[in-house]
Amino acid sequence: MINFEEAYRKVMQHTLDLGVEDVGLLKSTGRALAEDIMADRDFPPFDRATKDGIAINYSAIKKGVNSFAIEAVLSAGMPQTMLGDTANCMEIMTGAVIPENADTVIMYEQVTIENGVATLSKKPTKGQDVHKKGSDVVTSSVLLKKGKRIGAAEIGVLASVGKSKVQVKRLPKVCVVSTGDELVDVDQVPLAHQIRKSNTLSLFAALQKKGIMAELLHLNDDRKVIKESLSNILKDYDVLLLSGGVSKGKFDFIPEVMEMLGVQKVFHRVAQRPGKPFWFGKQEEMNTVVFSFPGNPVSTFANYHIYFLSWLQKCLGLPQEEKEVLLEESIQIKPPLTRFIQVKTEVKKGATWAKTIRENGSGDLTSLAYSDGFIRLQAREAEYEKGELVPFVATRN
Amino acid sequence: MINFEEAYRKVMQHTLDLGVEDVGLLKSTGRALAEDIMADRDFPPFDRATKDGIAINYSAIKKGVNSFAIEAVLSAGMPQTMLGDTANCMEIMTGAVIPENADTVIMYEQVTIENGVATLSKKPTKGQDVHKKGSDVVTSSVLLKKGKRIGAAEIGVLASVGKSKVQVKRLPKVCVVSTGDELVDVDQVPLAHQIRKSNTLSLFAALQKKGIMAELLHLNDDRKVIKESLSNILKDYDVLLLSGGVSKGKFDFIPEVMEMLGVQKVFHRVAQRPGKPFWFGKQEEMNTVVFSFPGNPVSTFANYHIYFLSWLQKCLGLPQEEKEVLLEESIQIKPPLTRFIQVKTEVKKGATWAKTIRENGSGDLTSLAYSDGFIRLQAREAEYEKGELVPFVATRN
Numbered sequence: 001m002i003n004f005e006e007a008y009r010k011v012m013q014h015t016l017d018l019g020v021e022d023v024g025l026l027k028s029t030g031r032a033l034a035e036d037i038m039a040d041r042d043f044p045p046f047d048r049a050t051k052d053g054i055a056i057n058y059s060a061i062k063k064g065v066n067s068f069a070i071e072a073v074l075s076a077g078m079p080q081t082m083l084g085d086t087a088n089c090m091e092i093m094t095g096a097v098i099p100e101n102a103d104t105v106i107m108y109e110q111v112t113i114e115n116g117v118a119t120l121s122k123k124p125t126k127g128q129d130v131h132k133k134g135s136d137v138v139t140s141s142v143l144l145k146k147g148k149r150i151g152a153a154e155i156g157v158l159a160s161v162g163k164s165k166v167q168v169k170r171l172p173k174v175c176v177v178s179t180g181d182e183l184v185d186v187d188q189v190p191l192a193h194q195i196r197k198s199n200t201l202s203l204f205a206a207l208q209k210k211g212i213m214a215e216l217l218h219l220n221d222d223r224k225v226i227k228e229s230l231s232n233i234l235k236d237y238d239v240l241l242l243s244g245g246v247s248k249g250k251f252d253f254i255p256e257v258m259e260m261l262g263v264q265k266v267f268h269r270v271a272q273r274p275g276k277p278f279w280f281g282k283q284e285e286m287n288t289v290v291f292s293f294p295g296n297p298v299s300t301f302a303n304y305h306i307y308f309l310s311w312l313q314k315c316l317g318l319p320q321e322e323k324e325v326l327l328e329e330s331i332q333i334k335p336p337l338t339r340f341i342q343v344k345t346e347v348k349k350g351a352t353w354a355k356t357i358r359e360n361g362s363g364d365l366t367s368l369a370y371s372d373g374f375i376r377l378q379a380r381e382a383e384y385e386k387g388e389l390v391p392f393v394a395t396r397n
Numbered sequence: 398m399i400n401f402e403e404a405y406r407k408v409m410q411h412t413l414d415l416g417v418e419d420v421g422l423l424k425s426t427g428r429a430l431a432e433d434i435m436a437d438r439d440f441p442p443f444d445r446a447t448k449d450g451i452a453i454n455y456s457a458i459k460k461g462v463n464s465f466a467i468e469a470v471l472s473a474g475m476p477q478t479m480l481g482d483t484a485n486c487m488e489i490m491t492g493a494v495i496p497e498n499a500d501t502v503i504m505y506e507q508v509t510i511e512n513g514v515a516t517l518s519k520k521p522t523k524g525q526d527v528h529k530k531g532s533d534v535v536t537s538s539v540l541l542k543k544g545k546r547i548g549a550a551e552i553g554v555l556a557s558v559g560k561s562k563v564q565v566k567r568l569p570k571v572c573v574v575s576t577g578d579e580l581v582d583v584d585q586v587p588l589a590h591q592i593r594k595s596n597t598l599s600l601f602a603a604l605q606k607k608g609i610m611a612e613l614l615h616l617n618d619d620r621k622v623i624k625e626s627l628s629n630i631l632k633d634y635d636v637l638l639l640s641g642g643v644s645k646g647k648f649d650f651i652p653e654v655m656e657m658l659g660v661q662k663v664f665h666r667v668a669q670r671p672g673k674p675f676w677f678g679k680q681e682e683m684n685t686v687v688f689s690f691p692g693n694p695v696s697t698f699a700n701y702h703i704y705f706l707s708w709l710q711k712c713l714g715l716p717q718e719e720k721e722v723l724l725e726e727s728i729q730i731k732p733p734l735t736r737f738i739q740v741k742t743e744v745k746k747g748a749t750w751a752k753t754i755r756e757n758g759s760g761d762l763t764s765l766a767y768s769d770g771f772i773r774l775q776a777r778e779a780e781y782e783k784g785e786l787v788p789f790v791a792t793r794n
Contacts, residue, residue, distance in 0.1 A: 025583060025598065026598065026601060026602065026605075029602040029605050029606065030606070043762070043763070044592075045587070045589065045592060046589060046590060050693075050758060052644050052645040052646035052647075052649070073647060075578065075618060075646070075647065075648045076577050076578060076579035076618075076648075077577060077578025077579035077580070077590065077591065077617075077618070078578070078590060079588070079589065079590045080589065080590055091647070093644075093646035093647060093648055093649075094644050094646055094692065094693075095577060095579050095592075095641075095692060096579075096590075097589075097590045107645075108645050109645075131757075131758060135757055136757050136761045136762070136763055136764075137763055143763050143766070144766055148766075150602075151602070151606075151766075151792075151793060152599045152600070152602040152603035152606065152698070152792070153599065153698065153765035153766045153768070153792065154766050155595075155598050155599050155601070155602035156595040156596065156598060156599035156694055156698070156762050156765060156766075157595070157762060157763055157765070157766050159583045159593055159594060159595040159598040159599070160592070160593050160595040160762055161593075162583055162584065162585075162586070162593055163583070164583045164584040180473050180474065180492060181472060181473055181474025181475070182473035182474035182492050182493075183474070186422060186556045186559055186560070186561045187559065187561040188559075189559070190442070191476070192442065192443060192476070192477065192494075193443060193474065193475060193476045193477055193493075193494045194474065195441075195442060195492075195557070196556055196557050196558075196559055197556060198552075198553040198554070198556040198557040199553065201422065201423065201552050201553060201556040202549045202550065202552050202553035202556070203549070204423060204552070205423065205426040205547075205548070205549040205552035206549035208423075208426050209426065209427070209548075209549065220474075221472060221473075221474070244492075247448075247449050247490075247491050248449040248504075248505050248506075249449035249472070249490035249491055250449070250470060250472070250488070250490060251472045251473075251490055252449070252490075295491065295492060296447075296491075297553055301549070301550065301553070323744065324744070324746070324747050325747055326747040347720065347721070347749075349721070349748075349786055350721050350722055350723040350748045350749050350750075350786050351746075351747045351748040351749075352744075352747050352748075352749075353747075360528075360532055360533050361447065361528065364533045365440070365533070365553050365554060365557055366440070366533060366534055366540050366554055367533075368550035368553060368554070369540070369541055369545075369548075369550045369551050369553075369554050371550070389746055389747050395548075395549070395550065396548060397794065
C-alpha cells in the first residue's frame with residue numbers, strides 16, 4: 001500500500017501522448033487548443049467607426065468649422081471611400097470604414113441634421129469614436145496560445161481569424177467497464193439480491209462533460225470472460241476505467257487478469273478512504289492506461305475526480321485546477337489514512353466554505369447528489385480547525 | 398432608456414413555460430430534472446457485506462466461539478442463503494447478501510483460514526461491516542427533487558432506481574441571428590472593409606455548453622429580407638438572439654421590423670456599458686422572446702451572460718447563481734451608467750479576487766479570451782475600494 005501523494009505522482013507519471021486532430025470550429029468547444037492562433041490581419045482591419053453619426057476631418061474643427069455638408073452615407077460593409085472636401089462630412093454607421101481624409105466620428109446624439117447639413121452641439125476631440133486599425137491586434141501576433149481550453153470567447157476569436165478547422169488535442173478513447181454478478185441493467189427490475197448498474201453510468205456522464213463519449217461494457221465475475229474481453233479492449237482503447245473487482249474478494253479477478261494480459265501494475269491499494277483498493281497499471285506495448293476503481297459508488301466517484309481528471313488534464317496539456325476551501329467545522333482525522341470527505345460548498349463574502357454532509361459510508365450513492373466535492377484531509381494528530389484552508393476536489397464541473 | 402435593475406427585472410418577467418420532455422438517461426446530463434425521483438425499493442435492498450471476509454452470527458462470539466467452520470462461499474449476485482449452524486460461518490464477498498442467521502462480517506485481514514476453518518485474530522463488534530437494508534434510503538423516499546441540474550452524481554442515482562427515461566424541462570429552440578453587410582463567413586477571406594462573423598459563433602458555443610443546439614442565420618441589412626426572415630423564424634423558435642442592428646444607425650432595422658411583426662418592445666437601451674443599445678421584446682401570440690444585442694463582440698457576450706443565462710435558468714426552474722468577488726484594485730465609476738468590466742479571477746486562500754484586464758473598448762474581441770467574466774459596478778460617487786465585494790457575472794462555465 002502506498003500513500004496518496006505517491007499514488008497521485010505515479011498516476012501523473014503515466015500520462016499518454018494523445019496527439020492532435022483537426023475538428024470543425026463549432027465542434028471545438030471544450031477542447032484543448034493544440035496550435036498557437038495568430039492574427040491573419042490587423043484587428044480592426046481598418047479604421048472603424050464605433051458610433052453611428054458623422055465622420056469629419058478634425059482639421060476643420062481647428063479652423064472653426066461647426067456645420068458640415070453631408071457628402072454621403074456610409075454603412076458597415078461598404079468599401080472605403082474618400083471625403084472629398086475636408087470641410088464636409090459623411091454620415092457613418094457603427095462598423096463602417098472611416099473614409100480617407102476623415103479621422104474623427106461624432107455620434108448622432110451630438111449632431112443636428114437639417115437640409116443635408118450636420119451641425120455639432122458639442123466640440124469633439126481628435127480621433128474620437130474611431131477604433132484604429134491594428135489597435136487591438138497586429139497581423140501575426142499570437143491571439144491564443146496552445147494549451148488553452150476553448151470556450152465561447154475563444155470560438156469568437158478563432159472565427160475572427162478564419163479558423164473553420166482547429167487543431168486540438170485528441171481526446172482519449174475510453175472504455176468504462178463494470179464488473180459484478182449482482183449488477184443488472186437500468187431498465188431491468190432487479191431480484192432481491194441484485195442491484196442496478198450505476199457507477200459506470202455516472203462515469204459515462206462525467207466523461208461526457210469532458211467531451212469524451214465512452215464505451216460502456218459489463219463483465220460478469222468469470223475469469224475467462226474477463227480475460228478475453230479485456231484482452232480485446234486493451235487493444236482498442238487508450239484508457240480503461242473499471243469499477244469493481246479489485247478488492248480482496250475471491251471473485252476479484254481484475255489484478256490477476258491484468259497481469260496475465262501484460263498490464264504492468266503501477267500500484268494496488270492506496271492509504272486513503274474512500275477508494276483504498278484502487279489498482280492502477282499500464283500496458284506499455286499497447287500504450288493503454290488502466291484505472292481500476294473499487295466497486296463502491298463513492299470510491300469510484302472520488303477516485304475518478306481525484307486521479308483520472310488530473311491525469312486527463314495533464315494529457316491534454318491543460319493547467320491543473322487546484323482548489324482550496326475553508327472548513328466550516330473542525331474535523332479530527334486519525335492516522336494513517338488520507339481522507340476524502342464529501343462537502344457542500346457555500347460562497348460567503350467571496351470566500352468558499354465547505355460543510356461536511358451526512359454520508360453513510362462508501363456505498364451511499366445518494367450522498368453524491370448532495371455534495372459539491374471532496375475535501376482532502378491528510379491524517380494528522382492535530383485537529384483540523386474551523387476556518388482552516390484545505391484542498392478541495394470539485395465534482396460539479 | 399431604463400436602468401440595469403429595471404431591465405433585468407423586465408427580462409425575468411418574460412420567462413417562457415417550456416414544458417417537459419422525456420429523454421434517455423445518458424442524454425439527460427446537464428438537463429433540469431422535472432420530476433421528483435423516488436426510491437423504488439430500500440437502498441441497500443438487502444443487508445449487504447461491505448468487506449470481503451466471513452459472515453457470522455454474533456451470538457457465537459458471546460458464547461466464546463473464536464474458530465468457525467466455513468459452510469459456503471458467498472459472492473455478490475447470489476441469492477440469499479442461510480447459515481445452517483450459528484457456530485459456523487460463510488465466506489462472503491463485498492456486495493453479497495448477508496445470509497439468514499448471520500449479522501456480522503469480519504474482513505479477511507482479521508481472519509486466518511486453515512483446513513476450512515476460519516479463526517479470528519480480533520474480536521468483532523456486533524453488526525460490523527454490514528450495510529443494513531434501507532439504511533441509506535427507504536422505499537418511496539424522495540432521492541432527487543425536481544428543479545435540480547442533472548450531473549454525473551445524479552445519473553448514478555437515477556440509474557440505481559431504474560430511470561432509463563428521465564423527465565426534464567424542455568430546452569428552448571434558439572435561433573441566433575447575425576446582421577450586418579460587413580460580415581462574411583469564417584471560411585472566407587474578407588475584403589479590406591469586411592470582417593468575419595464571430596459573435597454568433599461565440600453565442601452558438603455558449604448555448605452548446607447549456608445543451609442547446611442553436612440554429613445560425615445571417616441577414617444582410619435589407620429591411621425586406623430581414624422582415625421576411627424574422628417573420629418565419631419567430632414562428633419556429635422560442636427565442637431569437639440577435640447581434641447587431643439595434644443601434645441608432647440608418648441600417649439598424651431591427652427595432653422597426655420587430656414592431657411590424659408584432660413583437661412588443663419591452664425596452665430598448667439600458668443605462669449600462671457595454672451593451673447599451675440592447676433591445677428586448679416578446680411576440681405574445683407566438684410566445685417568442687427576442688434578445689437583440691448590440692453588434693459589438695463584448696456587448697453581445699456581456700448581455701448574453703447577464704440577461705439571457707439568468708432568463709434561461711429561471712425558465713428551467715433552476716436556482717440563479719449569484720456570485721460575488723473581491724476587488725483587486727480600486728475603481729472609480731462615474732454616473733450615470735452601470736459598468737460591466739472584464740476581469741481575470743484568482744483564488745487566494747479560498748477567496749476569489751478579481752483584477753481588471755486591459756480592454757480596448759467593446760470592439761475588442763480578443764479581450765474576452767483573457768477574462769473570466771464581468772464585475773458589475775453601479776455608478777456611484779464614492780470610489781470602489783480594493784477588497785470590496787462586488788457582483789460577478791461568470792463567463793467560463
